[in-house]
Amino acid sequence: MTIPESIKKFITWIQGFDHRILRNENDVKEKLILPMFYYLCYPDKCHREYPLKTSKSGKYSKNPEIAHIYYTTDNIEQQNTDTSLIFIEAIEPYKNKFYDAIEQAKFYSIHFNSLFFIVTNGYQIKVFNRLRYHKQESIFDINIDILKNIDIASNFYNQLNFDFVKNIDKNTPSILTYTKYNLIERFIRRYPDLQDVLEQCDFEPSTTREGYRLIVVKTKVAIACNLPKAFGEGNCEIEFSSIIFRGLKIYLNHQEILGQFMTGLHTQPDWGCRRFSKQLDKNTFEVYLGQTTLILSELEAVDLCLCIDGVCQEYKNLIIEFENTLETWNFEFVKFSENRGFILFSVKQELWELMQQFADEFDYTKGKSEWHLFHREYISIRVSRGIRDHTFILPKIDRDLSLLPNNQINIIYELNDVNLQSIETRKLTLWQQDIGVLGTWTARYTKQWLLEKYIPKVINYYSGKSQLSETELLAKITNYTSDRALIKEIDHLRDLVPYLRDIQSWLHIYVENIPASFLKPYYQAYTNLVRNTDSSIIGIDYIIGNLHRIEWKNTQEEIPHNSRDWKNLTFKYAMDYLDQQVARINNCKYENSLKADLITRTFIWIIQNGKISFSQAQLNAAKQALLPLWEQSRFEMRHVYPNR
Structure with missing residues (x-):
């Protein structure tokens, strides 16, 4: 699962932050709050400061505490209660007098109509979601050392970054994470007549599969999933039958499915084996589904886990089957620019240029010999027999199109869209039959063919023209192999x-x-x-x-x-x-x-x-x-x- 660059920058900053340098409240502001919100992608011009009234008379004290407000807009005239996002109050470092500060921050966050309020002493960070008409909800109560954990830092960023927070609708009550609504459901269940009404909303359990579309339905949860094709990316949509969540649809992308759902398959929600779930009490679970957090009853949590098991087992099986069939496990997966593939080995620039030159000279449109197999497509070399593509290889080039360090070129077994489309369009149970020497080549066979046939042929063909000898060219091949026994x-x-x-x-x-x-x-x-x-x-x-x-x-x-x-x-x-x-x-x-x-x-x-x-x-x-x-x-x- 690839971590976005913005989250990487936030993680790098927080892991390098040393809270011991903080001496006063101004340090908390200058060295923690402002840098933190910079890495959470809040524009500087969206930030304003206000002195807080701290005396009973309603006047400012001699040294008033300062509140920091972040808004959706950098236009000062439009920075008001409608556009306020986050209220932050800093207290003196190493002091743990949070109670009064939290009460004060809660009061002023209501005044400013912010979505969140935060109180921090530079080490401990307390973040609250201000729910309309309800008691505030604590969403983070952590210290700097805990925040340096990659998963926690990523979650912190995902819930508080500027793009996410500014798109929250203030006028919609945030009922999805509030436990009182589970109490409503429990109340309903005490009465048989209401129970009958409630059960009429339940889903009809079923499992349907059509190609790469899989739908798993349990009584309380339904997941519709687009399974990954080849090394492509899938996604899913989750719905609940509960009257509380009626109309709610939660979408998860490929990275979220792999990162949140793949661990702990086929385990009970109270075992603590699943990354997306946390037990709050005997009958209540907090679940994190993409960017959405819900509180579920035990029955809902169990059905959610069963749906995830059904979807993710197939999801995982397809990924493993594709890797097994194309024999890619022993090669490092790389993704750069618009290309994806596996590193087979590396060669020096001189040899790669000869390989390209040979492919140009023996383009399959220029002759019918056994070596007229190639066609150049931008930087990629297509190995083909007429309409049947065998494999695609290309060099790994960085973003500025310069060669890799030390003049060494990584040879990539490319997951080319042309080849993948031919695999994807075949029937689900038949595409594997095309894999082989006469069809789509595996990564292992491609590597073997390049090293044992193609490169020796290229070197021999240009032996009289290259400035380097055959021994010198072959000596510069770096073969990435595992010497471990199976x-x-x-x-x-x-x-x-x-x-x-x-x-x-x-x-x-x-x-x-x-x-x-x-x-x-x-x-x-x-x-x-x-x-x-x-x-x-x-x-x-x-x-x-x-x-x-x-x-x-x-x-x-x-x-x-x-x-x-x-x-x-x-x-x-x-x-x-x-x-x-x-x-x-x-x-x-x-x-x-x-x-x-x-x-x-x-x-x-x-x-x-x-x-x-x-x-x-x-x-x-x-x-x-x-x-x-x-x-x-x-x-x-x-x-x-x-x-x-």
Whole structure:
């Protein structure tokens, strides 16, 4: 999921901000408020300051507090209660006297008719949504350190940036996130007659699929989704049957579907495995759907999750199927200008120019030999046999059309619209039949053909004309290949480590809980695999430290020195602890990602540093347990967390 440039700039700024430099209220204004709203894209001319009356007589004090107001317009004459957006009050740094400041800000935000009001001391930031006719709603109560988290900073930006806030209709009551409306529904449900009326509004559950259009309907929720074609982008629309949300339609784009919905599929909403949902109490959930936040009953939340499961499983399957079929997993995906594709390898400028020259000379309109395969389309080289396109390749060029650093050109397997359209127009179950040597080439085959046939042919053809020898040209090819063995072919334990590191990196950034079903066979298989490790393994303190952290409530605290004599701990103690974790997870519905991270770190250390006796059955079980977990991590790191 690509993060927009404006959000990247906001994240970079907030992560570089040091609240310790603040000394007074003016510092809070100059060094936090004004820069923050600059990176939230508020024009400077939309900002005004007002002294606040703080005495009971209604007069300004000797040193009045200053309110900061942002408006939709930079025209001073039009800056009024109709155009006000956000009221901000700064208080002295390091002071936590927020109660009076919040009450004052609430009063003046009503006076200025702002949509939001904010109170901050430069470290703690409290943001409120001023709801018409209702008590204000806290939407952020965070400190600077928390705001530096990428996901939280992105959410903060999405809810408070200028373009989003200025388009909010002040005259429409903001009922969608207000919990009183759930109380209304609960009240209705107490009475059978009203319950019958309410149920008449429910949807008729169904699932329909026509091509790339999928509609999943449950009693309370319906999602209509345009599934992604090839490496194209899908989208969806969500509706609710509730009388409270009647008429509401929520649209999510491709990035929002991948970023919000793809984790925690097939889990209950109260497990904490889903990125878009947070449980407020036993029967109430707050959900974040694109730019919209709703409060749902438990039944609505369950139906929403079931709809998302139905849609996203198909969404995910199509992406994985396309990557599998075109053999693209082992290549880095890149998107630049209007081009998309995968980096196969790189060559020096001289060789790329010869490749282009050969393609021009052997254009398929100029002859009928076996090498008249090519056609130049701008910077792209089209490899084709008449009307059947095999593949498209192009160089990766940056925005100013200069060559990449060090005069090196990345050769890209291009996802060209011409080729993709031919795939998309075929029947859903038949397009895969066109993939192959005589049809659409995969990324792997394209790379093989370029390195083994095309480039040698080009070098040989121009051997007498190029200033560089064949050896020099070939020596300048940088081949991006993975030297790791396939999981199913692993025979040596240490060949498991790169895959375990991939999983550990994924777990390290995974902020939600993980379904225990993913981890049960993994914990068991690897605990059995390392069971017979020589007790003289180095780093026993590291192993025990990781395992102890699993139980600590505060993982940042120091190891309690007086709790146990660490010098007397042995590898047997570590194995007993791992067995306890296996027993524990077998009785869990979900697992904290930090615990899974620590256990994976432990497995990696033991395999790298221990002398392990194991059977073929134990190794096979370890490989079998590793594969689905690694494939899950691979998908999410590539499509859900692409910028981490």
